[in-house]
Amino acid sequence: MSERRYDPTHGEWVTFATDRQDRTYKPAATACPLCPTRPGHAPTEIPREHFEIAVFDNRFPSLSPHPPAPAIPGTDLVPVEPAYGHCEVVVFTDDHDATLADVGVARVHLLVETWARRVADLGADPGVRYVLPFENKGEAVGVTLHHPHGQIYAYPDVPPRPAREIAAARAHHDRTGRCVFCDVVAAEAGGVREVVGGEHFVAGVPPWARFPYEVDIWSRAHVPSLPELTPDARADLARVLARVLAGYDRYFGVSASYLMGIHAAPTDGADRDVTHLHLEICPPHRGGGKLKYLAGSETFGGAYLTDVAPEVAAERLRAACADATVPA
Numbered sequence: 001m002s003e004r005r006y007d008p009t010h011g012e013w014v015t016f017a018t019d020r021q022d023r024t025y026k027p028a029a030t031a032c033p034l035c036p037t038r039p040g041h042a043p044t045e046i047p048r049e050h051f052e053i054a055v056f057d058n059r060f061p062s063l064s065p066h067p068p069a070p071a072i073p074g075t076d077l078v079p080v081e082p083a084y085g086h087c088e089v090v091v092f093t094d095d096h097d098a099t100l101a102d103v104g105v106a107r108v109h110l111l112v113e114t115w116a117r118r119v120a121d122l123g124a125d126p127g128v129r130y131v132l133p134f135e136n137k138g139e140a141v142g143v144t145l146h147h148p149h150g151q152i153y154a155y156p157d158v159p160p161r162p163a164r165e166i167a168a169a170r171a172h173h174d175r176t177g178r179c180v181f182c183d184v185v186a187a188e189a190g191g192v193r194e195v196v197g198g199e200h201f202v203a204g205v206p207p208w209a210r211f212p213y214e215v216d217i218w219s220r221a222h223v224p225s226l227p228e229l230t231p232d233a234r235a236d237l238a239r240v241l242a243r244v245l246a247g248y249d250r251y252f253g254v255s256a257s258y259l260m261g262i263h264a265a266p267t268d269g270a271d272r273d274v275t276h277l278h279l280e281i282c283p284p285h286r287g288g289g290k291l292k293y294l295a296g297s298e299t300f301g302g303a304y305l306t307d308v309a310p311e312v313a314a315e316r317l318r319a320a321c322a323d324a325t326v327p328a
Contacts, residue, residue: 002062003070004156006079012160015062015083023060025144029096034147036094046091052107053114054091055152061087063153065125084127086154090114096147099255100135101245103148104327109238115152115262116226116234122154123227123267130158130266133226138257140284140291150260158266165263169274181276185218193314195247196321198240200233205314210298212286212308213251213317215244217279224265224272239326241279247321248283258283 001018024033033045046054063085074080092111093103100108119131135150136143158166172180188194189202195215196203203217217240223229229237248256259282265275286292286307297303 001071002064002067002083003072004081004083005074008077010160013157017060017062017083020060020062023144027145029146032096032145032147034089034091034145034149035096045089046094051091051094053093053110055088055114055118058087058089058151063087063155065127084156086122086125086128086152088118088122088152088154089149090118090133090152091147091149093148099137099148099245099249101242101249101255102327105238105242106328108242109235112226112229112234112238112241116229118152119225119264119267120227122152125154127156128154129268130155130162131264132159132162132261134259134261136259138255140257141259143257154267162263162266166266166271166275169276170271173274179222179274179276181218181278182222185220188218189220192311195314195317196240196243198236200230200236201240203240203244205310205317207310209306209310209313210304211282211284211292212306213248213283213313215281215317217241217244217281219277223277224275225267225277226262226264229277242326243321243324244281244317246324246326247317248281250324251317251320252283252285252287256283256285 001016004013004015006013027033035044036049036051037043037047038049045056045059063083065084065086067082067084070080070082072080090111092100093107115133119133122128122131131152131154133150133152169180172178185202188204189197193207194202194204200220201217202220203215205214206216217237219233221233223233248258260279262279264277265272284291292307297305
């Protein structure tokens with residue numbers, strides 16, 4: 001089964017991809033499918049002995065450019081449609097034991113360039129409306145392949161959370177005539193919640209942080225999406241992101257787990273006046289070896305409860321980022 005079913009009680013589509021139940025699950029390092037193909041060893045997903053960044057179609061996709069017909073017919077109440085889209089894997093390094101926090105600024109810069117290229121290419125598909133690059137890192141967030149990698153999903157519509165964000169931004173613009181994220185940057189840059197300040201990007205703990213040590217990275221300029229960043233801005237984003245990730249490891253004293261996603265404009269040209277490029281990084285850690293789990297209030301109420309004041313989290317992360325060693 002690979003299809004999308006509409007939930008009329010929430011106004012959202014849910015994707016079913018049952019083949020993913022059989023995807024590779026925590027293989028030994030010697031059987032890692034994301035490592036390079038070494039001479040004398042079995043082939044992996046990447047047919048090269050060495051590489052910097054590799055991008056390829058996910059072998060177990062949730063969305064496909066050639067999806068099968070749905071397993072059940074839709075109804076007026078619950079429409080059903082093929083799960084159209086794209087799912088790609090982005091492998092950051094051929095070093096199985098590395099992380100994005102320690103591959104160096106130059107490699108992170110190459111990743112930013114890769115994201116921008118793939119967003120442009122996938123967004124050119126007329127069946128795609130939104131492209132989301134993201135990374136899930138660490139067993140604490142359920143990762144089943146430890147080799148450093150991320151993913152890119154290209155959806156046939158705007159997913160629920162970006163859609164709500166765009167709706168809120170539209171309401172703010174209608175009320176004030178301004179971009180809400182431009183106002184956020186003006187309020188937060190250089191303030192008590194800033195964590196890392198760059199020339200083109202600023203990282204901070206948002207005053208509404210949903211996770212105790214969430215960090216958002218905002219473009220200082222009103223740029224709708226990654227492909228429109230200037231070369232200098234792409235380089236600055238790499239520097240800021242590399243320092244934030246190194247700061248997490250420094251503060252928590254471990255290779256920190258996190259969820260990271262990039263929010264930008266829909267790829268069909270809509271809402272560019274109110275969408276503003278930014279990254280969200282959400283570690284599940286809340287300090288002292290404790291984890292933040294989504295419980296009843298978050299799961300059923302959508303109302304997040306956090307244990308650390310954003311100002312306190314920002315002060316701690318700011319110091320850790322300043323002290324962290326960031327490879328070039």
